[in-house]
Structures are given as structure tokens and as C-alpha cells.
Amino acid sequence: MTTAHWLFGDQLGPHFLTPGAEGPDRDAPVVLVEALSVFRRWRFHRAKAHLVLSAMRHRAAELGGRVRHVRSETYREGLREAVGDDAVTVHHPTSHAALRLVRSLDRVTVLPARGFLVPPADFRAWADDRGGRRLRQEDFYHWVRREHGLLMDADAPAGGRWNLDHDNRERPPEGASTLGAPSPYRPREDDIDAEVRHDLDRWERDGLVRFVGRDGPRRFPASRREALTALRRFVEHRLAGFGPYEDAMLAADPVMSHSLLSSSLNLGLLHPLECVELAEEAWRAGRAPLNSVEGFVRQIAGWREYVWQLYWHFGDDYRHSNALRHHAPLPDWFLDLDADAVEARCLATALAQVRDTGWTHHIPRLMLLGSYALQHGWDPAAVTDWFHRCFVDGYDWVMLPNVVGMSQYADGGRMTTKPYTSGGSYVNRMSDLCKGCAYRPTERSGDRACPYTTGYWAFLHRHRERLAGNHRMAQAVRGLDRLADLDELLCRESELGDSPP
Known part of the structure; x- marks a missing residue:
């Protein structure tokens, strides 16, 4: 009897079905499970939920009679419906949680990971x-x-x-x-996309799930x-x-x-x-x-x-790294992608891009969204969760090192040699986002002080002792001694609090 092969929703290419010593049987039935519990657990971006479900259903349509496509409350229930007590194979999942799940199931054989260059x-x-x-x-x-x-x-x-x-x-x-x-x-939507949108609308209307951001038309x-x-x-x-x-x-x-x-x-x-x-x-x-x-x-x-x-x-404990001891919660305007509440043009633009598409390129992610979170001491685990949920390409394996290690410097330097944050001058140099903004990138204090410039110096002040010993940050830290308006700057930063800049 041929053993069925289970595909997760991020294992949709042909290389996940290639037979061989470390692959599924050539004619193996394929199992795809849509688990509603995933969408209940997280407040995903609507466009991300649409993309993942559309991709799974397109793959199911391609596989035709070979696939057992199940929609269920949980993965366990869906797998039971698809194969009963029969054995299945699955390639190594892409998250610690999914790996724990498959290892906890009877008669599931975990095959080596695919989709990457290095074993x-x-x-x-x-x-x-x-x-x-x-x-x-x-x-x-x-x-x-x-x-x-x-x-x-x-x-x-x-x-x-x-x-x-x-x-x-x-x-x-x-x-x-x-x-x-x-x-x-730009892809063209089809009947599968219409079905996905109908299901997502119904889930929201029935109170089964809550999304953030806007959906459609599908861009990816x-x-x-x-x-x-x-x-x-x-x-x-x-x-x-x-x-x-x-x-x-x-x-x-x-x-x-x-x-x-x-x-x-x-x-x-x-x-x-x-x-x-x-x-x-x-x-x-x-x-x-x-x-x-x-x-x-x-x-x-x-x-x-x-x-x-x-x-x-x-390892999985890495997600709890918090070397800078940042514990502030993410404010509602950020969680809700409320770009219209933000006056700082660069941050409003990046937040609107995420709201409307579920995507920005790597510099807005690191130097606008991530940098603002770092400067304001937001909890790195919550920031990681936000990036995971709100980006169409966001998965646990993607965001954990990128956010904890690089963006939030929460691992204290295991991954990168310095915190990646800057004042408004960097944004002004690398973009047109400061033009027409209510704030001035060169001003640290006062009503027109750039939130990033103020936030940068406040961040250095808050972590002065730690960063003074970092060879890539020591010169910047010494610059604090030359700021005649440091007290005014810190007061301005304190006044801003959780309010949108």
C-alpha cells in the first residue's frame, strides 16, 4: 500500500513531491489540510490569509484526484479525516510548533527538509x-x-x-x-480566489476570525x-x-x-x-x-x-531573548495598521503599505517599522508576532531571527554586531519621505523634532552603559555628551509615549 504524503501550506512546489530515498512514494496520495484554528489563533493580515488559502486550493486543483483536501478545525482532525489511522510522510516543517505537532502524531514519518540549499x-x-x-x-x-x-x-x-x-x-x-x-x-484572480474571499468574508461575519489590513486584489x-x-x-x-x-x-x-x-x-x-x-x-x-x-x-x-x-x-528558546529588557506593549494604532493616525510621513507611508498590501521591502521593515519599535522599547516577542502576522511572506522561521536578532537586537549581538536604528538623517538621505513631513530630520527637540532623531538619541541614552562597549556604537554613544538639549529631548520622547508620532 502506498503511504500518503502530507503537504503543509508552505510546501506547495513540485520539489516537495519528488520521489526518492528521502521523498514520498511516486504515486503517493497527497494530503492538504486547511485548519481554521490557525486563523483563530492569530490575527493575520487579510491579504496573507487570502494568499495562503488561495495557494493551497490552487495546488489541490492541480493535483486533482491524487489529493485529499480537507477543511477542518485542527490539523489533527483534518489528518484523521484524510487518512484515518494510516501512516503518512511529511517533509520537515518550517516551524518549531509544527515540528512538535508532527512528532506527537502516531504513524507520521518526518522526511528531511526541502526548499533550501544547505542540509x-x-x-x-x-x-x-x-x-x-x-x-x-x-x-x-x-x-x-x-x-x-x-x-x-x-x-x-x-x-x-x-x-x-x-x-x-x-x-x-x-x-x-x-x-x-x-x-x-501581477496575477489575475480566478474562481478559486473568489471562493477564498467568500469564505474569509463568512468567517469574519460569523465572528470566527478577526483580520487586520485590506484584501485584494491578490498581488502575489x-x-x-x-x-x-x-x-x-x-x-x-x-x-x-x-x-x-x-x-x-x-x-x-x-x-x-x-x-x-x-x-x-x-x-x-x-x-x-x-x-x-x-x-x-x-x-x-x-x-x-x-x-x-x-x-x-x-x-x-x-x-x-x-x-x-x-x-x-x-533553538526555540531564542524567541524569548530580550537582552535590552524591552517590555512595552505595541500600541493599538500600530497593531491596527492605522496609518491615518500617524503624522510622521515615513512611518505613515510604511504602515499604509503594510495595511494595503501586506508587504514592504527590507529597508522600511528594518529602518522604519523595526527601528521605531526598538527606539520605543516594545517587547521583541510582540514585535516578532506582528511581523509574522502582517506580512504575506512572514513565517516563524523568517521573522524570529530577522526581528529578534537583527531588528530588535534582543539577542544582545549573537546575530548582528550592532543595533540597527538611526535618526531621521538616514531616512532623509535614502528616501524622499521627509519632504512635506511635519517634522524635520535634523531637529532633536521641540515641536518639529523628528520622532526618529529624538528616538535614536533617547535609545542611546537608555542603553548607554551597554552600547559604550560596542566598538560600532561607542562613537555614537560619546556623542550624547555633546547634546546641550538632551534633557529637553528626553522630555519630548516621554511626552510622545504610545501616541502615534
């Missing part, structure tokens, strides 16, 4: 070879490039340098409201065909302009030249290797410059892979 055993061996030294992302990235032959000329990095980040930090073009890049791929791929189309369009038409402005922000152009492929990768619709290989092929054919291709490869084969490995390497 966990290989990463552990690499980490052990470090001999207790910091597991730096840059070192890991070089190793992955060598192991997979990515952007390599024999034993040397293509172009003679591993990292072309210096070429990819340009300010947005002076006076431009958009980059003028070709538009990204929900099928393998759509994901491949989005990948090819990015590589052919947008990759060439990606690199230089990947850290820039424009109010009227939230997408810039970014790929918008993260949700497809994290749903399992795309494999990371096919993405980076297609990008490298474009460079070798002369269709994209090396700095743009290297930046894209570094995001996927470097950062994404690094975050996945650290999630498992640090």
Missing part, C-alpha cells in the same frame, strides 16, 4: 568548524557560493569581489518620484505557474536595475525594482536554486550587471538561507 547537518559541520567564533553571515555566504558554484570563476568570486554591497547603496535619483522600472508581474503568485512567470519577468525586465537602489525608498514607488518573490519562495512555489541560477545566467549572457545579480543572490543564497539555518541552530 542542516552541513550547516552544523560548518558552524563546528568555526570553533566558537561568531557565525557571521558574510562567511556563511562565501561558503554557500563555493559549495554551489554560484557566481564563481574557478575558485574566485566572479568579478574578484564577494560582496558588491558598496555599489548597491545609492540614494534615489534626485527629484524622481519613481525609479521608472518595468512593472512587476498563488501557483507554480504564476511564480515562474513572476521570476522570469523579474530576471528579464527588472533585475538589471535592482542593485543600485535596493536600499532606497520612494513614497510613490514602494516596489522599486524589488523582485516580490519572497512570498513565492516561502510558500515553496519556487526553489532558491532556480532563482539564483536564472539570475546568474542573465549576468553571464550580459543582460544584467554583476552588482544587481550579486545583490539578488546574496539575499537568497546568503541572507534567506542564513536565517533559516539560525532559526534551527539557536
Whole structure:
């Protein structure tokens, strides 16, 4: 008898059904379970719930008679309905909670993880070879490039340098409201999307679930065909302009030249290797410059892979890290994505992007949303939860290291060497978001003081003792002694409190 194979909702690509010694049987029935309890437990972004359900139902439609597609209250109930007491296989899930679940079930065999470049055993061996030294992302990235032959000329990095980040930090073009890049791929909704929207409306109307944010039209791929189309369009038409402005922000152009492929990768619709290989092929054919291709490869084969490995390497207790002892709750205006309540133009713009689409690129996430949370001492676990729920590409493995480690510096430096936060001058330099704002990026105190500038110095003051010993922060901390208006600044920060800036 052929053993059925269970697919989670982020295991939807063909590589999760490839047979072999560590894969499901060739003709194995496939189980897909929609568990309502997941949506009851979390207040997800409406667009995220729509995307995940649409992707699962598109996959079920593709598999036809091979699939046992069950809608139930819990995973346990759905699996029982699908296979009864029969055995099933499942590839290693992407969260600690899901792994605990499958290991608690009888007759479930957990197969190795798929959808990533580096097997966990290989990463552990690499980490052990470090001999207790910091597991730096840059070192890991070089190793992955060598192991997979990515952007390599024999034993040397293509172009003679591993990292072309210096070429990819340009300010947005002076006076431009958009980059003028070709538009990204936009899927067309179909009957499956209409069914999903109907179900979500009914759940809300019946009080079964509560969502945040706006839904529709769907902006991100929900099928393998759509994901491949989005990948090819990015590589052919947008990759060439990606690199230089990947850290820039424009109010009227939230997408810039970014790929918008993260949700497809994290749903399992795309494999990371096919993405980076297609990008490298474009460079070798002369269709994209090396700095743009290297930046894209570094995001996927470097950062994404690094975050996945650290999630498992640090373990589930990592989510409780709180080295800075930040415990303030997230205010309601932030939880509700109430961008209209916010006067600071940069934060209002980023929050509106999340509200309307469930997505912003990495700089608004880190230097606007995350930085504001860090400056105001919000609980890092609650911030992680918010990012997980509100972003279409947000999963526990994605957000835990990104938020706890990088954004909130809650691990005290296990992942990064410094807190990532700044005053308004950085935002002004890398965007047009300060134009027309009620606040001034250079002012620390007074009614027109930029909340980020005030918040930056207040953060340094609050953690002065700890940060004075950090070689990357020591000079900034010493700058506190030159602030004649420090007391006024701290008073201004205290007055703001939980009110929207």
C-alpha cells in the first residue's frame, strides 16, 4: 500500500513531491489540510490569509484526484479525516510548533527538509568548524557560493569581489518620484480566489476570525505557474536595475525594482536554486550587471538561507531573548495598521503599505517599522508576532531571527554586531519621505523634532552603559555628551509615549 504524503501550506512546489530515498512514494496520495484554528489563533493580515488559502486550493486543483483536501478545525482532525489511522510522510516543517505537532502524531514519518540549499547537518559541520567564533553571515555566504558554484570563476568570486554591497547603496535619483522600472508581474484572480474571499468574508461575519489590513486584489503568485512567470519577468525586465537602489525608498514607488518573490519562495512555489541560477545566467549572457545579480543572490543564497539555518541552530528558546529588557506593549494604532493616525510621513507611508498590501521591502521593515519599535522599547516577542502576522511572506522561521536578532537586537549581538536604528538623517538621505513631513530630520527637540532623531538619541541614552562597549556604537554613544538639549529631548520622547508620532 502506498503511504500518503502530507503537504503543509508552505510546501506547495513540485520539489516537495519528488520521489526518492528521502521523498514520498511516486504515486503517493497527497494530503492538504486547511485548519481554521490557525486563523483563530492569530490575527493575520487579510491579504496573507487570502494568499495562503488561495495557494493551497490552487495546488489541490492541480493535483486533482491524487489529493485529499480537507477543511477542518485542527490539523489533527483534518489528518484523521484524510487518512484515518494510516501512516503518512511529511517533509520537515518550517516551524518549531509544527515540528512538535508532527512528532506527537502516531504513524507520521518526518522526511528531511526541502526548499533550501544547505542540509542542516552541513550547516552544523560548518558552524563546528568555526570553533566558537561568531557565525557571521558574510562567511556563511562565501561558503554557500563555493559549495554551489554560484557566481564563481574557478575558485574566485566572479568579478574578484564577494560582496558588491558598496555599489548597491545609492540614494534615489534626485527629484524622481519613481525609479521608472518595468512593472512587476501581477496575477489575475480566478474562481478559486473568489471562493477564498467568500469564505474569509463568512468567517469574519460569523465572528470566527478577526483580520487586520485590506484584501485584494491578490498581488502575489498563488501557483507554480504564476511564480515562474513572476521570476522570469523579474530576471528579464527588472533585475538589471535592482542593485543600485535596493536600499532606497520612494513614497510613490514602494516596489522599486524589488523582485516580490519572497512570498513565492516561502510558500515553496519556487526553489532558491532556480532563482539564483536564472539570475546568474542573465549576468553571464550580459543582460544584467554583476552588482544587481550579486545583490539578488546574496539575499537568497546568503541572507534567506542564513536565517533559516539560525532559526534551527539557536533553538526555540531564542524567541524569548530580550537582552535590552524591552517590555512595552505595541500600541493599538500600530497593531491596527492605522496609518491615518500617524503624522510622521515615513512611518505613515510604511504602515499604509503594510495595511494595503501586506508587504514592504527590507529597508522600511528594518529602518522604519523595526527601528521605531526598538527606539520605543516594545517587547521583541510582540514585535516578532506582528511581523509574522502582517506580512504575506512572514513565517516563524523568517521573522524570529530577522526581528529578534537583527531588528530588535534582543539577542544582545549573537546575530548582528550592532543595533540597527538611526535618526531621521538616514531616512532623509535614502528616501524622499521627509519632504512635506511635519517634522524635520535634523531637529532633536521641540515641536518639529523628528520622532526618529529624538528616538535614536533617547535609545542611546537608555542603553548607554551597554552600547559604550560596542566598538560600532561607542562613537555614537560619546556623542550624547555633546547634546546641550538632551534633557529637553528626553522630555519630548516621554511626552510622545504610545501616541502615534
